[in-house]
Amino acid sequence: MNPIDRRTFLGQLSLATAAIYVPRYGFSSDGQAADFVEVDTAYGRLKGMRNDGVSIFKGIPYSGRVSGDRRFRRPAPLESWTGVRDALQVGPPAIQAPRRNEPAPAEDCLFLNVWTPATDNRKRPVMFYSHGGGFVIGSGASASQDGSSLARNFDVVVVETNHRLGLLGFLYLDEIAGSDYAGSGNMGMLDITAGLKWVHDNIAQFGGDPTNVMIWGESGGGAKTSCLYAMPEAAPYFNKASIESGPGVRMTPRDVAAETTAMLLKELNIAPKDWRKLLDVPAVDLLTIQGKLPFVPPFQEKNRNQGTMRRNYGGFGPVVDDVVLPHHPFDPGAPAISLNKPLLVGWNEDEYTFFAWERKDTEFTKLDFEGLQKKLEPPYGTDAAKIVDTYRKANPKSSAPDIFIAVSSITMMGLGSVDIAEKKAKQGGASVYLYNFGYKSEKKIPGTDYAMGTPHAMDISFKFNNEIPPRDGSAPKESFFGGNRPERFAASHHFAELWTTFARTGKPAAKDVPAWPAYNLKTRPTMRIDTTCEVINNRFNDELAMWRSLGKL
Structure with a gap:
């Protein structure tokens, strides 16, 4: 896949x-x-x-x-x-x-x-x-x-x-x-x-x-x-x-949204002039029709080819309508x-393990580096070799499955997050703060020995401080994604304290966490949130330079 x-x-x-x-x-x-x-x-x-x-x-x-x-x-x-x-x-x-x-x-x-x-x-x-x-x-x-x-x-x-x-x-x-x-x-x-x-x-x-x-x-x-x-x-x-x-x-864009509306009307056999018939269609029937049309992801790729975007995207999500x-x-x-x-923006280090878990995708864990390049060729063509080479040099201890997860995760959620941080910093107004969530869950993707790490959505229970010992003193229960290790409680507290302090003051801070500098285009500081938090300057520098060279950032 x-x-x-x-x-x-x-x-x-x-x-x-x-x-x-x-x-x-x-x-x-x-x-x-x-x-x-x-x-x-x-x-x-x-x-x-x-x-x-x-x-x-x-x-x-x-x-x-x-x-x-x-x-x-x-x-x-x-x-x-x-x-x-x-x-x-x-x-x-x-x-x-x-x-x-x-x-x-x-x-x-x-x-x-x-x-x-x-x-x-x-x-x-x-x-x-x-x-x-x-x-x-x-x-x-x-x-x-x-x-x-x-x-x-x-x-x-x-x-x-x-x-x-x-x-x-x-x-x-x-x-x-x-x-x-x-x-x-x-x-x-x-x-x-x-x-x-x-x-x-x-x-x-x-x-x-x-x-x-x-x-x-x-x-x-x-x-x-x-x-x-x-x-x-x-x-x-x-x-x-x-x-x-x-x-x-x-x-x-409006024209893509209009095409989606036309697809819906055609599916329902309703002429555009008779659009009011939509008001009488039972909601459950609309939900069924919705399932037949494309989905809109919470991101859209950099639009280098409008025709490709028209084919790939439709569905229902916010529309750039020049009004709202x-x-x-x-x-x-x-x-x-x-x-x-002020703005916070960031992503989880291993976003893609969520989707591997959901899709029951265990094949990626068997990849060697030759297989990794072949797996990346459908989306990236001849650039796949450059991607693998860049990631291997930047992460010499990483396995082929590790690099597959890293590539998939940063392209899903990381590049857009960095793009937002850079644009907000260039604006010269209120500060923007870039983060990576990195606490590693020991839970395995079923059918493999590969740990989930920091999957998509694991941050929710952490930043809401719902990864805490039971208040009645009973033994902690295993977290759905976060695993069993008690260290997760410290990571959750850090995450929640950083976010609530930001809510209170506009600047994220927490006890036992280093000062978090605002993002800038020189040192590019990123807060890595974990049991022990650290500020990392120019994180993923080589990888991001490569993605820029490919026009992905």
């Missing part, structure tokens, strides 16, 4: 993440009855639960209806309620395959969850997270991204939304449907923006500071964060950002609208 086949990325990710992250909701995490806590919002009073030092509110509506005549449009206004509304269970996720232990997916999915140390008048930093799953699956209720530990251990407020995904969130109708559907190709992004506005208007009641909001996200959530960073409508509601393993340098998203997030440069907003 092509190691960096980006067209299949979301298809693989969709299947895998649904299996990995099993969300939990209800009362306390230990099964004990939790105390209730109430808070006022602009729309009515809410009842949440207080457990183990954290107040938790789940399933809060942040905007109105998006079904019926609101499909593909901005939401209806949120209606106030009388009395006290329960906020004890998560709301339904966006239309997708059913998610274990969550309500049935629904069109009307605009709900969010809040974790806070206390509903007092403290002005804590707010960490507004966008979930992964590309642009087609996921929710703000996954267990690995439970915000309790961050709120409890680092005195921050965590917010996560459900928002429209896939066809219902990103179908581009602007050219055929009229002014009521302006921005239709970015409804999923506008939902997230509505969540940010709700935070601005209400989070003070939850102990948060509406003037100190960090947006962050992993994989597809990183790409969503990249878009928010460039969106005028989102700009007033956050002041810093973190893009993690999802460098959204470029998004879908005026231009590509980081192409040709960092967005001027966020000039003064």
Whole structure:
């Protein structure tokens, strides 16, 4: 299998993440009855639960209806309620395959969850997270991204939304449907923006500071964060950002989005002039049709051949529509609208082992260097020899499988991350900080003796500080990806402290971690996050020079 086949990325990710992250909701995490806590919002009073030092509110509506005549449009206004509304269970996720232990997916999915140390008048930093799953699956209720530990251990407020995904969130109708559907190709992004506005208007009641909001996200959530960073409508509601393993340098151009819409209408046998028939198609049928069309990965390759891009990409994701998203997030440069907003960006060292695990790909572990070159020839042609030679010289102790993972991982998530860091540094505004997550899990890819290392998505539970010993003193359970070694607890604490300090001050820092210099184009410092963290200057210098020579960076 092509190691960096980006067209299949979301298809693989969709299947895998649904299996990995099993969300939990209800009362306390230990099964004990939790105390209730109430808070006022602009729309009515809410009842949440207080457990183990954290107040938790789940399933809060942040905007109105998006079904019926609101499909593909901005939401209806949120209606106030009388009395006290329960906020004890998560709301339904966006239309997708059913998610274990969550309500049935629904069109009307605009709900969010809040974790806070206390509903007092403290002005804590707010960490507004966008979930992964590309642009087609996921929710703000996954267990690995439970915000309790961050709120409890680092005195921050965590917010996560459900928002429209896939066809219902990103179908581009602007050219055929009229002014009521302006921005239709970015409804999923506008939902997230509505969540940010709700935070601005209400989070003070939850102990948060509406003037100190960090947006962050992993994989597809990183790409969503990249878009928010460039969106005028989102700009007033956050002041810093973190893009993690999802460098959204470029998004879908209008003409490609229009072609995707034409493919959909043809599949449904609907003439463009009769597009309103889309409003009557059951959501479950739209989901079936969505599965027949291409996926949009949370990155797009540097577009050197528009015709190739047309063939390879389509599907449903944010659209560069000159209105909601005026231009590509980081192409040709960092967005001027966020000039003064600090940024974190980076990736995991062994991203590709996730996909090897998901695809049950064990063949790469048997590669020798001759076989490695042959495996890289389909995507790289005659450049494959140069790639292998460069990586062997830069990493003389690495095996052929190691180099395969390194090449696949950096091309998936690393080159875009470096591109963003370079462009933000060149902009000369607020600082940008580049990182690699490198804690090595000892868990093996099934059917092999090859360790997972630092796979895609492993960072989620670490940065949320959910890799911690049980609070009841019982023996720790094995982490899904992180393994059994107790050293993972230190790595998780470092990761979480760096991110929460950045949320608080705009500069990442942590106890027992070296000072993290802002990225610059001379020394190019990168923080490697692990049990022991270190700053590495000019990391991957030879490899990146080679990728630049090939026009990949």
